[in-house]
Amino acid sequence: MASQISIGGLGSGLDTNAIISALLQVERIPIEQLEARKSSEQKKIDLIGTFRGLVDGLRNKANSLGTLSGLLSYKVTASEQGIANFSASGAAVAGTHTLEVQSLATTDRWAFNGVTDPTTDLGTVDGQTVSFTYDGQNYSVALDAADSSLNEIASAINTAADDKVRASVVNTGTTAAPSWQLVLTAEDTGADFRISNLTSTVAGLTINGAGPNGQGVAQSVNNLTVGTNAVAVIDGLTVQRTTNDFSDVIAGVSISLLDAQPGTSVQFTVESDKSAVKGKIKEFVDAYNEVVKFISKQNKYDEEKGAGGPLFGDNALNTIQRTLRTQLFGQSAAQVAADPSGYGSLRLLGVEQQADGTLKINDTKMNEKMDADLDAFADFFVDRDGFDNNGAAIGTDRYYYDVTPDTGFGDDLARALDAVVRSYGNTSGQFTKGLFDSRVDSLKANIKTYDSRIEQRETRLEKMEAQLVARFASLESLMARLQSQSAYLNR
DSSP, X not given: OOOOOOOTTOSTTOOHHHHHHHHHXXXXXXXXXXXXXXXXXHHHHHHHHHXXXXXXXXXXXXXXXXXXXXXXXXXXXXXXXXXXXXXXXXXXXXXXXXXXXXXXXXXXXXXXXXXXXXXXXXXXXXXXXXEEEETTEEEEEEEOGGGOSHHHHHHHHHHHHTTSEEEEEEEOSXXXXXXXXXXXXXXXXXXXXXXXXXXXXXXXXXXXXOOOOTTSOOOSTTEEEOOOOXXXXXXXXXXXXXXXXXXXXXXXXXXXXXXXXXXXXXXXXXXXXXXXXXXXXXXXXXXXXXXXXXXXXXXXXXXXXXXOOTTTTOHHHHHHHHHHHHHHHOOOHHHHHTOTTXXXXXXXXXXXXXXXXOEEEOHHHHHHHHHHOHHHHHHHHOOTTOOOOTTOOTTSGGGGOOOSSOOOHHHHHHHHHHHHHOOEEOTTSOEEOOHHHHHHHHHHHHHHHHHHHHHHHHHHHHHHHHHHHHHHHHHHHHHHHHHHHHXXXXX
């Protein structure tokens, strides 16, 4: 008997798809590595965006501390309540003042004589008008006879005057005997914002348009209220304003009149709000600590994993860290010796560095320093004479350097951060990219390179797959022929 011929392991049941997939998976490993690197770069971009936000927040807090209005806070206490509201900004000066409210600002308001039905057309012919003057602007509303009811006239006036003068329809009578009146109300208060030259050629819409006399007294029953100024006596001086807000009389102090009480003098005292000042410094400390914690987290090395954070050792983190250390703790021995008053550093003012690099406020020390000399305390933070760089070009080193001797911590820190993180274009068309922009650009360039390499390998992998499919198809064809021959020989 003839021996049977067989080809072990070669048959139509072979899972060629699995074999091809396994081969391709091996070849895909470099692509997966490139995609992991690309993902890592994108994660760095996202983290730098987060870091940038933290640094910007710190910069803004520092910049605010660099001005008196941003650092100092004042509070106002009054001997009487309900006559006026008081508030004070950092530009205020401590002191005691008096206030007498003689009159409040009022709004000019006029009413036409009443009609019985606000929906009945009053015009007899097209082109009849209602006219008036307000804030130097003349207004004239021409009406169609078919659209001349009181309601339609009010709507037309509101459209024409853009609500600078508001028209409304009010029933001043009763349900049984209605008297609907067209009322015009000025948008603003004060004698400068009166409605004048009020006339009507509309049949049945009449008014006595005589304006108030020189003393602001109404001369017409149609002038329901006369627009008058607010009058107050502040520190013995009589002052008038078109509104009830007096924010430009005492530097840094806003006064909002509530009730006119002639003859009643209110004493109000402006004093420094040291707790609010401390609160602003705490906001700076919190912003600083957020930056420090972020840097520490990224630069922390995990011994078990053998790696740090995604931004471990990144130049952006290290540069910001050096800048902060220099600005906050870079005083020389000569500088310390030149400060006999003890107000020349954050530590002396009660802002102390902890072991982990974060800051903490020593409440006792800070309170003592503010109580002893608030001006000296503020001088550390505030640049009183203003920033002066002698007109240096944007982006140059001199652009960030204050040539005047009086510089404040807040302003100095803000400019030091600007010098490394902000991008600038100068008048010559040159553009200097800041730390974050240049770092992101570099990471994006890496991603672009990875994308190109991934695309190349994907193309190569597609060709390889096509080749493997063709080869295995040929193999299957060959196996089919061999099996056929084997079957023939074994008959």
